[in-house]
Amino acid sequence: MLLGGPGSGLIGPIRRILVVRIDERVGNVLLTTPLLIALRRAFPEAELDLLVSASKLSLVADLANLIPFEKRSFFRRPWAFWRLVRGLRRRDYDVVIDASHWHHFSASSAMLLALIGRRARIIHDRGEARRFAALLVPPPDGPEPEVETKLRLLWPLGVHAPLEPITTSLGSSASAASATRTWLEDHGLTQQVLVGLAPGARKVDHRVDPEVFAALGRFAKGLGAIPVVLWGPGEEALAARVGRSGEAILAPPTNLEALASLMRRCAVVITNDTGPMHLAVAVGAPTIALFRGGDPSRWGHQHPPHLMFATDGRSQEEVVEAAARAVQAQVELALGRPPD
Numbered sequence: 001m002l003l004g005g006p007g008s009g010l011i012g013p014i015r016r017i018l019v020v021r022i023d024e025r026v027g028n029v030l031l032t033t034p035l036l037i038a039l040r041r042a043f044p045e046a047e048l049d050l051l052v053s054a055s056k057l058s059l060v061a062d063l064a065n066l067i068p069f070e071k072r073s074f075f076r077r078p079w080a081f082w083r084l085v086r087g088l089r090r091r092d093y094d095v096v097i098d099a100s101h102w103h104h105f106s107a108s109s110a111m112l113l114a115l116i117g118r119r120a121r122i123i124h125d126r127g128e129a130r131r132f133a134a135l136l137v138p139p140p141d142g143p144e145p146e147v148e149t150k151l152r153l154l155w156p157l158g159v160h161a162p163l164e165p166i167t168t169s170l171g172s173s174a175s176a177a178s179a180t181r182t183w184l185e186d187h188g189l190t191q192q193v194l195v196g197l198a199p200g201a202r203k204v205d206h207r208v209d210p211e212v213f214a215a216l217g218r219f220a221k222g223l224g225a226i227p228v229v230l231w232g233p234g235e236e237a238l239a240a241r242v243g244r245s246g247e248a249i250l251a252p253p254t255n256l257e258a259l260a261s262l263m264r265r266c267a268v269v270i271t272n273d274t275g276p277m278h279l280a281v282a283v284g285a286p287t288i289a290l291f292r293g294g295d296p297s298r299w300g301h302q303h304p305p306h307l308m309f310a311t312d313g314r315s316q317e318e319v320v321e322a323a324a325r326a327v328q329a330q331v332e333l334a335l336g337r338p339p340d
Contacts, residue, residue: 002301004118007009014094014157014309016047018116020109021099022069024053024069025202026256026275027299030059030166031280032099035150036063042154049091051112058170059282071108086128088116090103097153098123101146102139124155143297165303168282171260180261185201185250194263194267195220195227195327198276199242200235206273207312208290210242215320216270219247219288223331225267230259230276267334273299281306286330288323305330 017039021032029052039048040063053062054068067088073081096117100106113121114132121133129136135156140149144223151161171177184190199213215228217276227248231239251262259276260283263269269280269287273294278301280287286305289296293314301310307326310321 007243014043014046015108015311016049016093016096016307018049018051018088018091018093018265019064019096019097020112020116022053022109022112023057023100023106024052024071026056026059027058027278028101029053030168032150032279033060033063033168033282034147034161034164035097035168036060036151037164037167038154038159040064042157042161046094048095051088056270059168062169063167080208084095085112085115089118091116091186092118093119095120095122095157099150099153100124102126102137102149102152109266115286120156124153130189132147135223143295145300146298147301163300164303166259166278166282170279170281171262171264171283173261174258176257176261178227179258183262184265187249189325193225193331194266195225195331196230196271196274196280197227197242197246197248198230198269198271198274198280199238200231200276201272202272203274204291206294208272208292211236211245212290212316212319212323213242214246214248215316216323217242219249219320219324220327220331221247224335225326225331228262230254230262230268230269232259232276251316270323270327286326288326290323293310 001295003005023233033186048064049067050064051067051069053071057066057068088332096113098109098113100109102124102133110132120135120288123129123133125136125138137152148163152160197213198215199210201207220227229239229243231249239250261280263280263285264283266285271277271289273291277289288307289300296308311323
């Protein structure tokens, strides 16, 4: 069932669109950004709203009209939840899209879809999806980047958008740049080429051996770059270990904006399969992602200058050697050295 573009289709003009993505994970929010960009391009005259976790608004600033969502409100402040729903229903959306993952049915997202959407409700076809919407998007037939699968949600609207990289403006503000510049000046790093090492991950079983990051830090230093360990809450001991063994400087404690700003300053960022990996790609930093147990063909970003590398079944030496080649290419580019 095709609805057509603005001014056509079975439901008439598409004037207002709502995308629902209430997951609080950094990577999951960033993976939705190409969908928002595609909607902007396909329906430039329509109002585009995004219902997104209140803690992740900064990741998608300028991509849509942002509506903060507090998942805990349903239990702690139900009156606030229902006030939000009533307000969104009054928006009278022509299209509401549930952009949660295709492989996992999200009851909360589907419920919001049904409560808010009065006309076209679009959802991935899985679980109990048929109870909440009529416009069902089939899952991919085989391995497919998650960004591409998100763009399938446009098919019922007659839109087949090209694959695009994820993006964010986070970390580009004058205040964030100033704070990063001050830290670099304080440590004598203003003119240095930085290599970011992010050895942490929310899922511990997705963490590659910290010695891999330390070895790449030592390698980067041998090339004339300065390795900097990027870390988050609860990763202090891990960061200190990599810093000592990798002859690296520890970044200061950061929030998301400060981390994004520092990543923008790196010639290359080396990460595990985790939220900071998506953030590094989104800010435009060349990224080397080491996937332990994850699927780089789905969750990775397979376009230059990024390298998505599966470590399963490979020795530590093989992983370091493969990543080191990519590190060298980016560092030499940043130093202005001609390639070999």
